[in-house]
Amino acid sequence: MDFTSEQRLDDGVLEREFTLGEIPGTLWTPQSAAPTPLILIAHNNGLPRREARLVARARHCAAQGYAVASIDAAGCGERPRSAADEQARAELRRAMRAGEPVDDIFESFIAPLVENAVPEWRTALDALLALPGIAGPVGYSGWTAVGIGLAAAEPRIAAAGLFAGGYVPRAQREEARQITIPLLFLLQWDDEGNPRQRALDLFDAFGSKEKTLHANLGGHVGTPWFEVEDGSRFYDRHLK
Template sequence: MNFTDEKNEDGVTERGFTLEVAGNPVPGVLWLAQAAEGQRPLLLIGHGGGRDKLFPPLVASARHYARALGYAVVAIDAPGHGARAMPDQAARVAQHVRHDMTATGGLSADTLALMMRWATQAVPEWRAVIDAVQALTEVGSGPVAYCGLSLGTMIGLPLLAAETRIKVAALGLVGLGAGSAQLEAAARQVSVPVEFLMQWDDELVPRSQALAMYDALGSVQKTLHANPGRHADVPPFERAGWMAFFTRHLGGIPSPA
């Protein structure tokens, strides 16, 4: 894990890094309260399709978790995204998704297949990131939480199925339809507490498919949250509510400030 840059602001240290996994350099960011020492919970944030590790709302919430709860927080660029995106590919994907948004029946088989290839690649990347970050003495081997919507959930489900260090997860904006047998199998293997978010009028995920995904989750403790609106209209209070959800399961550690 090579740290590439560091920035200190409002009591939070933000460090960029690169970690090589299976020959690919994976770019990421780690947020920690300044002067953090010793073991603490680790929160993994998976961005959505077309976003990246420095999507401003993601960064704002990462900083808040680090400052207010003392969590270590890490985000990486998913395959095909952020510093890993090839401009041609990004344009092609955006075109795919724009097309799906105006069609009926949710994500097309093409878009879904591409995203599932990314998810399959992302799982060992996230696992290597957990190894590397927890090896830092200022993070340590505390409990791990995952949050991510849409593409962040397509990656999160197989990651949760594979990775026993993750103890709680906030997911959503993904459904079960044709071509999602792999996602369904992963969902059924999930056993940790999950908060699952859907949008009632999601143009990419038909209502019945989102409900079927919630139903398929293997967790004994799983809560569905739904709000009116389209795919991108998740109300801000939902992400804010994840903090109470994670704290309920992992606790917080006192802010060093």
């Protein structure tokens, strides 16, 4: 892992950009010198790790005493995209806006993206836990499909906060039953891209004995800020 830049933010959080082979990432660490638990935070469907809402969540968590890391997995964020990928993304956005079912695009385009992302997140996890001051346990926050894939493959993930989850590739919908770690499942009641009943069915499917659903009125990007604080307390219960 090579650190390429660093910046001390107003709240004392240290923000460092890194590369790990082809994988670019960002690590936020709190001012405290004590060993910290780690939270991996991922955006849905390949938004960049530097997107403002992700950065705000990451900084809040870091200020609460967590090391927080995000990567752009293959095909996501700043990573190169093929013309075919761009076309698939455009078609997905068009179909979602039109309210058409997107299962086929999810299976042909999102499913391989998730399959390829999981091993990269595990590679990042190995490297992050080898850094001084980052001790685990490890939580996950964000993109539901990657969270399911990662938690199913990776026993070091001790708790997960998952967002949206209306459309999730079939492989991860099936893996949900094997997930037994504590979950906070967050959805927007009127999420234009995530059918509500499917998200509720997915929440129901998880094998976890400790699982909590939070839903708020409004569309996909309307999650109120207090859910970030609720998320932080969820990790406090399970990672500290």
